Amino acid sequence: MIFVTVGTHQMPFNRLLVAVDAAGEGGLLGDAEIVVQSGSCTHRCAGTRQMAYVSGEEFDSLLDRADLVISHGGIGTVLTALRRRKHVIAIPRLQQFGEHNNDHQLQVCAELDRQHALFTSPDTADLPALLARDIAELSPFDPPTDIVDAVRADLASFARRRSR
């Protein structure tokens, strides 16, 4: 199953859905089931199950079932997919197209690309090329996970120093 998601940002991201449609018409998506979470987008993808929003549980379930995730570059969505070791193609929302207030998604995608965690391009015309990339090029995204522990230990240490 291919899961396409644009996140819950209030600005639309039709550019991604149009590209997914074009890829589908070009036969690049095979005969996979395609599920689209379209947020505030107005574009309707042909031959897909499309919903504007899904519950947290349904989102997790769709993510689990997906063989490929085609996503906007929102760090929350991308991170959740990468933690589940999904094959991710991320297209960043860009300010110039009215898709976001700034271009931080571009930075996020570029850095994850540098770490070989996913495939990305700011240009949706590259989607066919991204679909053709070999999943063997990707490495698991395994950042440290102990920031909460570090802060907890730091606060405990300060509390101990205060009580002497």
Next chain:
Amino acid sequence: MTDRQITICLAAAPGGHLSELLNLRTAYESYPHFFVINEHTGRTDGRLGRVHHVPDYGVGTRWQRARAIVRLVSTSVRIYVMERPNVVVTTGPATGLVLAVLVRAAGGHVVYVECSAQVTVPSLSGRAFRWIANRFYVQWPTLLPHYPGAEYRGLLL
């Protein structure tokens, strides 16, 4: 021996900054704490407990923002006197900056976490907190060269 308790001021702008701060809950929740959040149009989550609001200094004309910054300073001083925090934990941007300066000046402890949206470019608030925070965390290793002394321990999301 009595534990001289720490009182934590948790400061963040509403939205992404606040969500990331809340992911530190298991680190701060066992201590007395209160939130400082910028005034905003949405409803503040009632589950946060004690919340103080400071002006939103980012909107309006130059004059409006200048006046908001002055009010930010006076409001922060008032909160400091009322709550007497000795720790500030903040994910930015500048919501807790004045309180952090006051807490630090009084021998307290300041923890700053750069927001996950900052991947390659340091934020303005990060550049300020660099000089104030006792502990400074970045969420992307690409920022480490910009913040000597900062630690990278992964993402808060």
